[in-house]
Amino acid sequence: MSDDEQTPRTADDAAAGGAAGRTGGATGATSGGPRPEEIRFFGTTWVDHSGHYGLRRAGLAAGAFAAAVAACFVLRFAFQGLRIANTGGLVNGLVIVMFAVCSAIACRKTWEGFQRRPDDPAREDSLRSLKAIGFIGSLLAYGARCLTEAPGEKLHRAEYEAALARYEKRRGSRTGNPAARKKPRRGR
Numbered sequence: 001m002s003d004d005e006q007t008p009r010t011a012d013d014a015a016a017g018g019a020a021g022r023t024g025g026a027t028g029a030t031s032g033g034p035r036p037e038e039i040r041f042f043g044t045t046w047v048d049h050s051g052h053y054g055l056r057r058a059g060l061a062a063g064a065f066a067a068a069v070a071a072c073f074v075l076r077f078a079f080q081g082l083r084i085a086n087t088g089g090l091v092n093g094l095v096i097v098m099f100a101v102c103s104a105i106a107c108r109k110t111w112e113g114f115q116r117r118p119d120d121p122a123r124e125d126s127l128r129s130l131k132a133i134g135f136i137g138s139l140l141a142y143g144a145r146c147l148t149e150a151p152g153e154k155l156h157r158a159e160y161e162a163a164l165a166r167y168e169k170r171r172g173s174r175t176g177n178p179a180a181r182k183k184p185r186r187g188r
Contacts, residue, residue: 064143107137
């Protein structure tokens with residue numbers, strides 16, 4: 001990672017430590033508080049929308065849509081190859097239906113992956129080849145999600161805020177620094 005991507009992470013860590021500092025704990029990145037999970041292409045800038053977050057979203061959305069258009073042209077050339085090979089109407093129809101169905105399933109599964117964690121990771125792994133065939137649907141889902149937020153930001157934010165709340169609750173339930181307590185005197 002570049003230094004630009006590291007800067008927001010240390011700021012986020014300091015913010016998490018600062019929240020712990022308000023409850024009487026240590027401040028700084030070594031506070032032991034939860035750290036936000038990184039999102040591909042965004043790092044941890046999704047937490048406070050720093051580091052050209054908006055430009056990244058716009059660029060990734062445009063890139064995903066451009067890649068989807070380019071992929072459609074590649075599929076068009078492949079389909080023309082089938083037509084030149086004179087494979088017949090049934091094969092041509094099956095290829096079109098296969099790519100359409102796979103793209104629809106890939107789009108739906110990609111979109112769902114931004115909203116919640118998969119219930120069965122083994123099932124998601126078995127759908128990997130289907131998503132690869134329907135890659136255009138995945139690109140469209142990614143681009144559409146970039147128009148509103150970083151893909152997966154809502155899910156990561158909910159998990160991060162829950163982790164912060166649990167951390168604050170644990171920190172708040174402690175009564176001071178146990179090392180600084182006076183030891184009770186034993187009778188002589």
